[in-house]
Amino acid sequence: MKKDLLKETAKEKERAIIVGVAFNKIQYKFENALEELASLCFTAGLEVVGSTYQNIKEQNPSTLLGSGKVDEIKLLVEELNANVVVVDCELTGSQLNNISDIVGVKVIDRSMLILDIFAGRATTNEGRLQVKLAQLKYSLPRINSITNSSGRFGSAGVGMRGPGETKLETDKRTIRENINKLEKEIIKLKEQRLIRKSKRQKNQVKQVAIIGYTNAGKSTLMNTITKAGIYADDLLFATLDTTTRNLFLEEGKQIVLVDTVGFIDKLPHAFIEAFNATLEETVDADLLLHVVDISDPNYKEQMEVVEDVLKQLHADKIPRIIVFNKIDKLNKPFVVPNNAVIISAKNNNGIENIKEKIKTLLF
Ligand SMILES: Nc1nc2c(ncn2[C@@H]2O[C@H](COP(=O)(O)OP(=O)(O)OP(=O)(O)O)[C@@H](O)[C@H]2O)c(=O)[nH]1
Ligand SMILES: [Mg+2]
Structure with a gap:
């Protein structure tokens, strides 16, 4: 037990390169946006070792970021010995995969990061159910890339944290079934909330x-x-x-x-x-x-x-x-x-x- 605990503390934090993103903005405070992204990384337990940003004028469908930018990130990853890249917007499954193929490490997007923080924070039954539902809804259209990524880079670490103790199921059908089940449970809780609400309204x-x-x-x-x-x-x-x-x-x-x-x-x-x-x-x-x-x-x-x-x-x-x-x-x-x-x-x-x-x- 004690030995495991030691191992746990000695485990190094994942080293992240953060990437600020804006879409054709004339004025955008990348500095502030990167600071917020760094705080999110810190909250999620990542160590930020480098950053870059891009104001995207024309979206490259396969990687969202321009190819020059992705190459630059690859160099940063190598130079700074990073093992994760965090991109400051929501990416599709194939974009996550494509960038990750080029830079050679796991890529997570802003939504994954936020949902990961939520997963570590929810304390009530309802909170946990909702986080789990959000993670499943996020992962359903991206399931291939998530499976690929955990295959290549291991299933531990930020962006891979399962809701509660369970790992994200890899099978789309199972995910859909789980989404349905969770939605039903949440509806039950919602009914209780409505009862409380009507009581409150009755008492004005x-x-x-x-x-x-x-x-x-x-x-x-x-x-x-x-x-x-x-x-x-x-x-x-x-x-x-x-x-x-x-x-x-x-x-x-x-x-x-x-x-x-x-x-x-x-x-x-x-x-x-x-x-x-x-x-x-x-x-x-x-x-x-x-x-x-x-x-x-x-x-x-x-x-x-x-x-x-x-x-x-x-x-x-x-x-x-x-x-x-x-x-x-x-x-x-x-x-x-x-x-x-x-x-x-x-x-x-x-x-x-x-x-x-x-x-x-x-x-
Ligand atoms: N200096 C100063 N710090 C404050 C004040 N109010 C809150 N804080 C600090 O701001 C931080 C965030 O406060 P919280 O009350 O957790 O903020 P919150 O809006 O509930 O944040 P989330 O639940 O994370 O969304 C804490 O470190 C607080 O001590 C204030 O009036 N003055
Ligand atoms: Mg609060």
């Missing part, structure tokens, strides 16, 4: 969902307001399962507050499909608290991503309060717009303003 309790980009401070805010004791950490996707708490504002004014999974740029398609149940907590809300990390240089882009995802969920018409968070990290003056509050969730600063705004908007 309003639901407020805390939403926002990953790492914005949603769980910290939830903890500060309700003493919920939720895991909050400087990691992307620290929260994967929703947590619900009652919050008493004043006599006759009680709400249900929900902490939700964070959003991120280029969320995997399979995620939105599979996480319907969790994301419905957002759609069902009477009010959204959109938490923004004002200290992040990319906060405007992150707000746009959140707005985009809300549109995809048809939740963009729900009234919302913008909560600019981490004011303690800001060293320049900031003019707060009318529909917003500015707080430090960590230092318990400005929280009363949120409660006041909620009261005015909901009661």
Whole structure:
């Protein structure tokens, strides 16, 4: 036992080359995008040893990236002794295979990376079911390349983590059967959720969902307001399962507050499909608290991503309060717009303003 543990700790991290991708953008902050991709890699347990990027003007169908870029990546892999390449967008199965054939190591895309992080994070039954479903939906059209890749490069490591203890089945039919089974289980859970919802509506309790980009401070805010004791950490996707708490504002004014999974740029398609149940907590809300990390240089882009995802969920018409968070990290003056509050969730600063705004908007 002890020996195995030693082996485990001594095991070297996979060494990754990360590849930023934009599609015919005039201005694109590759530096910021690569920084976020590197954080995702770190969260997934990869060591980033090198990076490159490409603004793709004409897509090369077989590898997406231009052939010169793929050759450059091959050189980087050899020079830096990397054993995985992470590309910052979603790739088809054959693109994954083709790039991997040229560069000579495993290739994973952004969606695989995010789903892999989710697989390591889900703690509730529902969370695990949804991650498993998302992974299966992602892998179904790519099954050949995933099988090839695990054959060539071993079935361990990032991008190969099975949902829970099981390995991804290699047979398409089995995958389809599993997808059906999971969808049925999730529907059952959804029914329970609907019962809870109708109870809530009968009692006329309003639901407020805390939403926002990953790492914005949603769980910290939830903890500060309700003493919920939720895991909050400087990691992307620290929260994967929703947590619900009652919050008493004043006599006759009680709400249900929900902490939700964070959003991120280029969320995997399979995620939105599979996480319907969790994301419905957002759609069902009477009010959204959109938490923004004002200290992040990319906060405007992150707000746009959140707005985009809300549109995809048809939740963009729900009234919302913008909560600019981490004011303690800001060293320049900031003019707060009318529909917003500015707080430090960590230092318990400005929280009363949120409660006041909620009261005015909901009661
Ligand atoms: N300086 C500062 N740090 C904060 C503040 N609020 C949250 N943080 C830190 O930001 C990090 C992320 O906080 P979380 O509450 O986990 O963020 P989240 O939005 O729930 O993130 P995910 O669940 O990963 O999407 C943690 O390290 C927090 O301590 C704040 O007001 N000021
Ligand atoms: Mg969280």
